[in-house]
Amino acid sequence: GASIRIGIAGYGNLGRGVQAAIAKNPDMELVGVFTRRDPATLSLAGGASAFHMDELAKHTDDIDVLILCGGSKTDLPEQGPVLAAKFNTVDSFDTHAKIPEHFAAVDAPATAAGKTALISAGWDPGMFSINRVYGEALVPDGQTYTFWGRGLSQGHSDAIRRVPGVAAGVQYTIPSTEAIAKVRAGERPTLSTREKHVRECFVVLDEGASAETVRESIVTMEHYFDQYDTTVNFIDALTLASEHSSMPHGGFVFRSGNTSDEHAQVIEYSLALGSNPEFTSSVLVAYARAVHKMNKAGQVGAKTVFDVAPGLLSPKSPEQLRAEQL
Numbered sequence: 001g002a003s004i005r006i007g008i009a010g011y012g013n014l015g016r017g018v019q020a021a022i023a024k025n026p027d028m029e030l031v032g033v034f035t036r037r038d039p040a041t042l043s044l045a046g047g048a049s050a051f052h053m054d055e056l057a058k059h060t061d062d063i064d065v066l067i068l069c070g071g072s073k074t075d076l077p078e079q080g081p082v083l084a085a086k087f088n089t090v091d092s093f094d095t096h097a098k099i100p101e102h103f104a105a106v107d108a109p110a111t112a113a114g115k116t117a118l119i120s121a122g123w124d125p126g127m128f129s130i131n132r133v134y135g136e137a138l139v140p141d142g143q144t145y146t147f148w149g150r151g152l153s154q155g156h157s158d159a160i161r162r163v164p165g166v167a168a169g170v171q172y173t174i175p176s177t178e179a180i181a182k183v184r185a186g187e188r189p190t191l192s193t194r195e196k197h198v199r200e201c202f203v204v205l206d207e208g209a210s211a212e213t214v215r216e217s218i219v220t221m222e223h224y225f226d227q228y229d230t231t232v233n234f235i236d237a238l239t240l241a242s243e244h245s246s247m248p249h250g251g252f253v254f255r256s257g258n259t260s261d262e263h264a265q266v267i268e269y270s271l272a273l274g275s276n277p278e279f280t281s282s283v284l285v286a287y288a289r290a291v292h293k294m295n296k297a298g299q300v301g302a303k304t305v306f307d308v309a310p311g312l313l314s315p316k317s318p319e320q321l322r323a324e325q326l
């Protein structure tokens, strides 16, 4: 059938990743990239069209799903509700504590417009969320553990880039090896947030900015850093470019429980990501396929990955999937 027509709103790591993912999905086509900056300054690969974000309203009829690639700290809370009133959307909103609030803010305009707005897709939130739900539903008597890294968190990197005085920066998440060892040994420990990961930031300061003020803003930042032991290293732009431009990440969700006194059960879902943004974007593109089908089926309003039947992610028909994958 006809290709699914995708728009990209916001051209950063995720925006570039969605462009790459569309090239890997023959049932998809890229209508255009929409940016708040001057479109002419974007070095777009593959001859894709770049527009200013203000042009989006003209494309409501030629975009089936708009994938929102802005940052969760400030872009998505602002752009999500506005764009969900005009387009079917997918976003990767990952400020976990604020997901219910974002869901409500997007649900009203999407429902009123008869649009479908999938929020918080990706891997965490996203694929890891699904596996946490599988774990506790399938093995009710047990404990669930999530570990990330060592790798670059895009949400935390976006968040530090928004701190006044920060010119550029990245954040690595480092899991506690002793916590992982206890979990793998089947001890089922009770672990606080602080006991599971530490966070390490590398920051390039704006000219004249105070390192101590920036450090304090980062380590006390609610929802991102305040519950973790966090270090902030100040480096120059050249070092950032040469030593911190790759974005590997990964981790695993572990469910350890008992179905009877005699039998322990373990479920593990793991990711090893050469590129965090490219994987996340590939997830967003698969969910854009599902959103397109859900909207055509009249399923409107805000959704999360918990509301999406797995088969909808596939380009194959339900009949094909039954024949090939069950």
Ligand SMILES: NC(=O)C1=CN([C@@H]2O[C@H](COP(=O)(O)OP(=O)(O)OC[C@H]3O[C@@H](n4cnc5c(N)ncnc54)[C@H](OP(=O)(O)O)[C@@H]3O)[C@@H](O)[C@H]2O)C=CC1
Pocket (backbone or CB within 6 Å): 009, 010, 011, 012, 013, 014, 015, 034, 035, 036, 037, 053, 069, 070, 071, 072, 073, 075, 092, 093, 094, 095, 120, 121, 122, 123, 124, 125, 126, 154, 155, 156, 158, 159, 161, 276, 277, 280
């Ligand atoms: N759920 C999940 O598993 C995951 C979620 N995420 C989320 O994805 C979000 C986006 O991550 P990421 O793509 O790395 O963020 P970026 O910082 O690369 O981009 C965010 C926005 O900033 C603008 N921008 C990008 N580059 C520049 C630049 N050089 N100068 C000025 N503005 C720029 C773009 O908007 P514009 O083009 O309009 O200027 C872009 O949409 C993260 O905040 C995170 O919350 C990420 C990974 C996993």
Ligand SMILES: N[C@@H](C[C@H]1CC(C(=O)O)=NO1)C(=O)O
Pocket (backbone or CB within 6 Å): 094, 123, 124, 125, 148, 149, 151, 152, 153, 154, 155, 156, 172, 173, 249, 276
């Ligand atoms: N949303 C995360 C994806 C994973 C990585 C992560 C972390 O390192 O804290 N938490 O969830 C991201 O932006 O990279």
